[in-house]
Amino acid sequence: xxxxxxxxxxxxxxxxxxxxxxxxxxxxxxxxxxxxxxxxxxxxxxxxxxxxxxxxxxxxxxxxxxxxxxxxxxxx
Amino acid sequence: xxxxxxxxxxxxxxxxxxxxxxxxxxxxxxxxxxxxxxxxxxxxxxxxxxxxxxxxxxxxxxxxxxxxxxxxxxxxxxxxxxxxxxxxxxxxxxxxxxxxxxxxxxxxxxxxxxxxxxxxxxxxxxxxxxxxxxxxxxxxxxxxxxxxxxxxxxxxxxxxxxxxxxxxxxxxxxxxxxxxxxxxxxxxxxxxxxxxxxxxxxxxxxxxxxxxxxxxxxxxxx
Numbered sequence: 464x465x466x467x468x469x470x471x472x473x474x475x476x477x478x479x480x481x482x483x484x485x486x487x488x489x490x491x492x493x494x495x496x497x498x499x500x501x502x503x504x505x506x507x508x509x510x511x512x513x514x515x516x517x518x519x520x521x522x523x524x525x526x527x528x529x530x531x532x533x534x535x536x537x538x539x
Numbered sequence: 540x541x542x543x544x545x546x547x548x549x550x551x552x553x554x555x556x557x558x559x560x561x562x563x564x565x566x567x568x569x570x571x572x573x574x575x576x577x578x579x580x581x582x583x584x585x586x587x588x589x590x591x592x593x594x595x596x597x598x599x600x601x602x603x604x605x606x607x608x609x610x611x612x613x614x615x616x617x618x619x620x621x622x623x624x625x626x627x628x629x630x631x632x633x634x635x636x637x638x639x640x641x642x643x644x645x646x647x648x649x650x651x652x653x654x655x656x657x658x659x660x661x662x663x664x665x666x667x668x669x670x671x672x673x674x675x676x677x678x679x680x681x682x683x684x685x686x687x688x689x690x691x692x693x694x695x696x697x698x699x700x701x702x703x704x705x706x707x708x709x710x711x712x713x714x715x716x717x718x719x720x721x722x723x724x725x726x727x728x729x730x731x732x733x734x735x736x737x738x739x740x741x742x743x744x745x746x747x748x749x750x751x752x753x754x755x756x757x758x759x760x761x
Binding site: 472475476477480525526530531 | 596597600601604632633635639640642643644645646647685687689712
């Protein structure tokens, strides 16, 4: 089985890299891009039977820094 | 007085940190990241700068979960002293031994220069050798030194006197101009600037010496 974890900075935490991407899009002539937030996607190859709870623990302990980041788990 | 200096794959300031401790009079034991326990009788643990584990995932995240860091957390929870510099500060935020988090510099650039630091808190074993409010010259060299704390945390840090140093001119976007913070009991200090790079005359500044001397002298007399 596979899991996909999306990690994003929490709302309110500034994202200097996202801001740089927003500026770059403006410089390319794309108008109306009001904001860009950059995160990461982590794909996990897991043993069958791994529970969502176990993936949640992976997120809490390592994959995300919950002081500044939030995460979402997609299991399939 | 015995100091442990930890080396992770990618640490590059571990030797400098060990020398700074030794020059201040400490006995230094070098510790490898795979060791699961600190040697006995350690008074202070130094977590050095560098790029532990290639800064993969997040700076300091993988080091914070290494076997030795469990020992460091236990040491701190027993009231032990810990000094984390640069990448060491990032490791300390990842272990939650100091509050807040560090992200990419506001201007996205790696900043490498000597900066002015204001000494905010002298009531600690690390900063007792400085004059409160004085400005010292210490080098910084980092890409991810932008300290993040929400308003509530900033208020708490100010109220509890947990801010050790602030930047005279903010080089990285840090909230509250914060360059170094203490744990609740002020026995753990995380700071982005490198006092071990300003500890000998040949370094160009000796303003970092007072930190190591105060620490060693304080622990010898303790």
